[in-house]
Amino acid sequence: MVEPAGPACHTGERSCFHKLLTPPCEGRGTFPGVLWRYLEKRRLDDPAESYTARLLSKGLRRVAQKVGEEGVETALAVAAGDRKETICEAADLLYHLEAALLASGVSPREIYAELERRHDKPSPQGQSTERPS
Template sequence: MSVLARLEATIAARKGADPDSSWTAKLLAKGPEKCAEKFGEEAVEAIIEAVKGDRAKLTSEAADVLYHLLVMLAARDVALAEVLAELERREGISGISEKASR
């Protein structure tokens, strides 16, 4: 099991937890919109670090982005496996062709 799959399982386990006992539970309790907002904030922070060129900070922010992406997906009951299946579907297809097919 990959670290992302383990993280997804942890997030799923926190879904019903007391929001006072878990940051993840607190975030999920605020609803999908708040989860999406937090994901966006973390993505912007990652962009800033990418522009600055600080590898260590970018790595840290990228980890935050992945965590918050998984929380946002969980808030909408989208499994990581669904996202990975979509990536597999696109594998080997030109980005230009794939985008044109949407």
């Protein structure tokens, strides 16, 4: 791993990832972290009383199916130009994506590390690559 001798971001910061993309949640961290901790707790609850526990108890295929369904619903809302529906469906998608990561044993930190790796990877022309997939 390479450690920069100085700032790596055009803003003078150590990394381009110095700014929180989500607002802090009342001293509990950012909302993705709050949601992750909520899911970790809920997975242990009674499936009869918790949607999260019930979903996770149905296995990876069902959780993956929900991610796909919510992804399609989000895409359709975006295509329709429906801002309110886009927000609601994107919230559902993020919830189900984090549930899928939890069910798969993949930490959000691993996802963020991969995004950072992709962002910091130089292209053949020396420019940072911004590869969405």
